Amino acid sequence: MLKNKVTFKILFLLIICDIFETAIHFFFKKSALAQSSKAIVDIASALDFLKATFGSPYLWLGLFFVVAVFIIWSMVLTKIDLSVAVPIASFSYILIPLVSIIFLHEQITVLRWLGVFLVLIGVIFVSLSSKERLEQAK
Amino acid sequence: MKQGLLLILSLIALTSLCDTISQLFLKSAIDFLKFKPPFNIIRIFKFIFKLISNPWLWVGFGFSLISLCVWLIVLSRADLNFAFSADSMHYIFIAVASRLILKEKFTSFRWLGTGLIVLGIIFVSLS
Numbered sequence: 433m434l435k436n437k438v439t440f441k442i443l444f445l446l447i448i449c450d451i452f453e454t455a456i457h458f459f460f461k462k463s464a465l466a467q468s469s470k471a472i473v474d475i476a477s478a479l480d481f482l483k484a485t486f487g488s489p490y491l492w493l494g495l496f497f498v499v500a501v502f503i504i505w506s507m508v509l510t511k512i513d514l515s516v517a518v519p520i521a522s523f524s525y526i527l528i529p530l531v532s533i534i535f536l537h538e539q540i541t542v543l544r545w546l547g548v549f550l551v552l553i554g555v556i557f558v559s560l561s562s563k564e565r566l567e568q569a570k
Numbered sequence: 571m572k573q574g575l576l577l578i579l580s581l582i583a584l585t586s587l588c589d590t591i592s593q594l595f596l597k598s599a600i601d602f603l604k605f606k607p608p609f610n611i612i613r614i615f616k617f618i619f620k621l622i623s624n625p626w627l628w629v630g631f632g633f634s635l636i637s638l639c640v641w642l643i644v645l646s647r648a649d650l651n652f653a654f655s656a657d658s659m660h661y662i663f664i665a666v667a668s669r670l671i672l673k674e675k676f677t678s679f680r681w682l683g684t685g686l687i688v689l690g691i692i693f694v695s696l697s
Contacts, residue, residue: 457645457654464645472643485642525655532651540651540697547693548651550686551658557683558661561676 436516445508446520452501453524458531459494465536466490518559525552578648579656579695581640586660588637590667595630602626655694661687 470481532538665684668674
């Protein structure tokens, strides 16, 4: 039985997931950027970089969102199937480039946007070929 | 520059691989418990308690931690928008692992999806 009834509440939770997922990587990026002056050439310098990064409040803020996404996502998946949830939750593929442009001043070429959309369509295709969908089709 | 790109892509592959291994361990830990509805607070707490006493879960968490560390190193030297799209490489690893280890059957739709992800990552990396 395919659970595909996306209510307003579930849609809201999935959009929160998209936003929080974006927040996770934004904050991780901020914590890593703060230490970007450190050169990483060997294991010792990598550990030194990680030690400094784990002291950053941005990293812990990111981890807080990891836990929040995990809880919301688990709640959503008890109500609807993965193949329905993943396409809606994949909008972070669009949100992250937007946040990168606005807040991190990164530049994105047309070719890269094209790549982003191909990845997004690919992710949606993979999730649509899930087990419950296949059983439904029989 | 090209050599730098190759290094970053290898690190992203490493974090994706650790992520995939972590997911496989989490899945085996959860499958082992065979948790079925009804989901009420007491049963959920019991489930969580059993889950955290499962060693596979902690092996999974160990790989997650390695994945996070490598991811932070990646982010310190690559653009977020590039790294995030390239990180969807884990779909490829999961596809390979499901096919080879779990012997799952694949539809042509899934191959098409995985192919599009590969193509997308190539486009994102080229620019």
